[in-house]
Amino acid sequence: YKDKKGDEKMEAFNDRTKRIDFPYVLAYEEEAEIYQKLLGNADVPDVHVEPHTLEMAGLFGVLTRIEEPDDETVGLMQKAKAYNGEVDEAEEVDVRKLREEADQAAEIGEGMEGISPRFIGDEIAEAIMDSTHRGRGYLSPLTLFTFFEENLENHGSISEEAFETYYRYLERVREEYKERAIEDVRHALAYDVDEIRRQGEKYMDHVMAYIDDDTVEDEITGRESEPDETFLRSVEEKLDVPEDRKDDFRQEVSNWVSRRAREGEAFNPEDNERLRRALERKLWEDKKHNINFSALVSSGELDDDERGGWIDALIEQGYSEDGAKEVLEFAGAEVAKAEMED
Structure with a gap:
């Protein structure tokens, strides 16, 4: 198009054409829907696509398209x-401003x-x-990352100068996936829906x-007491909400509850x-001392009662049995290492 646009002999073509930019998708969950x-x-x-697989693929694609x-x-x-x-209400991220700055910085528009x-x-x-040829009935992010890394340079439309940058983006996506996998494993090890709801209501x-x-009525004594600031902060600190932003966060949650009430919806912290x-992270801190972390890194089979229960919990989150074993081995080792070092 650029060549023809600059060709004086293509005057008739240029008079009758108009360029319409149609960028790639820039929301990674929408990108995952395309896949x-x-x-x-x-x-x-037909294989089982494990949780986060398509989302992480979409995230990698989006990172290559958006401007720094x-x-x-x-x-x-x-x-x-x-x-x-x-985007959380407490975060100062102006999406409209980000888009405007990116369109100005990009040569032909962001995306x-x-x-x-x-x-x-x-x-x-x-x-x-x-995976099918190897007798594996599932596809995980770890497998997909390997394919991206091995085949990226075979992509004809990517310049050599971009390879290093894209490999760096892929590492960022690996780290993001590791964090999500760790959250899934912690969920499998310690999640208790009734306790989450009790803590949420409190x-x-x-x-x-x-x-x-x-004041708040004490559940045990029935006496009125001041709000438990220690308890409130123990929850908020799990999201890295600083002391000077706690009021914003509390008001945000309060507004959400009020909106739900106006819509006739009951409060559910989930x-x-x-x-x-x-609340999940706080529950983890409360319960992790009772977990046998050595079982997470043992070389034995995964079919004992304790580890089998963890796999069942991962299956409830959408994993296949083999996929659950993989993420338990991958992220479970990270969880165990961090907790045993502590």
């Missing part, structure tokens, strides 16, 4: 998550360059075929009392992503 649709229409073996933010307080990964709608969904879709299909009772400058994550 899901491609898989549904592709002639590939000018704002030093916002990293590239944070920007990708913001484009995906993962017009980078790895295409077609390339990633092809690699997913190749990884599925390879947190909200104390938050509302704090905001209204009121429906609020940030609150659920904080």
Whole structure:
């Protein structure tokens, strides 16, 4: 198009054409839906796609397409998550400003360059075929990362100068996946839905009392007492909410509860992503001392009662049995190492 546009002999062509830029998708979960649709229409073996696989593939693709933010307080990964709608009210991330700055910085507009969904879709299909030939009935992010790394330089539209940058992006995605896998393993080891709800209700009772400058009735003695600031902070610190932002976070959660009430929805801490994550992490801190971490790194079989229960819990999260064993070996070792060092 550029060649023809600059050719004086193509005057008739230029008079009758107008360039319309149509960028790649920049929200990685929407990108994952593209891969899901491609898989549904592709002639590939039926395998179990493990949790996070398509999302991490989408995240890698998006990182190659978006511009590095000018704002030093916002990293590239944070920007990708913001484009995906993962912006907390307490975070100062202006998505509109990020888009405007990126369009000004990009040569032909943000999202017009980078790895295409077609390339990633092809690699997913190749990884599925390879897994099938190896007798594996599942596809995990770890397998897909290997295919990206091995075949990236075969992508004809990627310049040699971009390879190093893209490999660095792939490492960032690996780290993001590791964090999510660790969360899944911790969930399998310690999650208790009833305890999450009890802790969530307690947190909200104390938050509302704090905001209204009121007291809370003690569950055991029935006496009125001040909101338990130690308990409140023990939850908030799991999300790295600093002391000077605690009021913002508490008001954010309170507003969410109020909106739910107006819509006729009952309070359930599992429906609020940030609150659920904080409560899960607090529950982990409370229960981890009773976990046999040596079993996570033992070389024995995975079919004993204790480890079998963990695998069952991972299966409930969407993993296949073999995929659960893989993530337990991968992330479980990281969890065990960190806790045993502590």
